[in-house]
Amino acid sequence: MSGKASIPSEEPPLNPPPGPAQLFAAFAKAGLLGFGGAQVWVRRALVEERRWMSERDYAEVLGLGQVLPGPNVGNAAVMIGRRFAGLLGAFAATGGLYVGPLIILMSLVLLWQEFADNPLVSAFMHGTACAAAGMVIGxxxxxxxxxxxxxxxxxxxxxxxxxxxxxxxxLPLIVLVLGPISIAAVVWRGRRSP
Amino acid sequence: MTAEAWDILVFFLKLSLLAVGGANAAVPEMHREVVETRQWMSDATFSQGYALAAAAPGPNVLFVAVIGWHVAGAQGLAASLIGFLGPTFLLSWAVAMLTQRLAGDARLAALRAGLVPVAIGLILATGLVTAGASARGTSIEVTVALLITLTSTIFVWRSDYSPIWTLLGGGVLGLLLLR
Known part of the structure; x- marks a missing residue:
């Protein structure tokens, strides 16, 4: 998985399931790096870096997290944490995901007056926002x-x-209309391996 | 617990299970209640807080903490997070339990697989909408913004390097070209 432009057709075998501390560390890193969409970073950590889940497995958990109310990645954190390490795992993943960003965000709120009008800061943030949009699409x-x-x-x-x-x-309308169509398409194709 | 913190808790408890699509989907409703009906925050403070939450790392849902903090300090912050995230935590927990119990059931497998294309479509839509909102300014700035987005898309799609490089690169290009 190193080097550029390699999207493997076969995924390497998974690593053993993590405990609460490893879950906390992985989600904390994803939360802190998670500019413009923590979901991107959680997927990268769990599927590509630590290989605790397959691409398909993660996509399915995220799909459930997406249709449930609340942030998709937050819902996924609860489900993934629970699966690997029970209630403690769910709290560890959720806590890891939110605690770092919360501290940063509240610091920004308190410091906001200091740099609100700085054109360099807003130009940098503007460029980052464009890149973050591309990151989510990519x-x-x-x-x-x-x-x-x-x-x-x-x-x-x-x-x-x-x-x-x-x-x-x-969004609820999209899920209610296209969800059943999509599920029917999966059944029709009958190609999914359990 | 102060009366304001209690109000915050109840407000976000009610909003939590309606927020299908995450906090962004609930922002119009938050604005209606927090700014227009209850007048807890001014329009400018609300927008500024939202922009900060979007710019900061981590899930945008943390915007609710900014509202809670603004209305009722530390207690309000805790109340907003517990109110907004508590019910979704319980629901996700219940769904995870159910899916585990039904593991191997063909209908559940079809449900899980069937939701994936919709979820990925919605993720792509989020990116496109944000890209549209970021492509603003003069026509040159719009072009620069779209080029940054496009380059970043290809970089994250086709390479294994960390997306942090595209975020930093975008920031530097913004510093040079988007002032």
């Missing part, structure tokens, strides 16, 4: 590439994207 494409979905699921993904981004269809 991460979505990366997941799709590695999952190699059949054409009908690609079409459903694109439909969800267009409905949310262009037509601003409320």
């Amino acid at each position: 991460n979505g494409l990366r997941m799709s590439t590695r999952l190699r979905p059949p054409p009908e699921l690609i079409a459903i993904g694109l439909l969800s994207m267009v409905a949310a981004a262009w037509f601003r269809v409320p």
Whole structure:
């Protein structure tokens, strides 16, 4: 997995499941690095760096986290933490995800008046925001590439994207309409290995 | 617990399970209640707090902590997080328990697999919407912004290097070209 432009078709074997302390460390790192979408960093830590979950497994947990109310990555943290280390694991993953960013955010709120009007800071943040948007898109494409979905699921993904981004269809409506269609497509294809 | 902190707790408890799609989906409702109806914050403070939460690392949901802090200090901060994240924690826990119990069930497998394309589509939409919001200013600035986004997209998609480099690179380009 080193070097550039290598998207492996076969994933290497998984590492043994983590305990609460390892979960806390992984989620804390992802939270602290998580500019513009902690989800990107959680996936990178769990699937690519520490290899506790396969790409498909993570995508499915995130999919559940997405349709449940609340932040998708927060919901995923609860489910992943629980699976690997029970209640303590769920608290460790959730705590790790939020504690660092919370401290940084509250410091920023308290210091805000100091640099609110600094044009250098806002120019830097503007550039970072553009890159973060690309990072979120690139991460979505990366997941799709590695999952190699059949054409009908690609079409459903694109439909969800267009409905949310262009037509601003409320998210529950998208899930309620396209979710069942997508599930039916999976059943129809009957190609999923358990 | 102060009366304000209690109000914050109740408000976010009610909002929590409605926030399908994360905190961003609930922001219009937060604005309506916090700024317009209850007048806990001014419009400017609300927008500034939201921009800070979006710019800072970590999930954007932490914006609720800014509201809680603003209205009722440390107690308000705790109340907002417990109120907004508590119910979703319990629900995720219950769903995780259920999916574990039903592991191997073909219908659950289809449900899980079927939600993936929708989730990835929505993630891509989030990126596109943020990209659109960041492409602002003069036509040259819009072009620069879109180029940064496009380069970052390809970098994260096709390379194994950490996305931190594209964020730093974007920041530096912003410093040079987006002032």
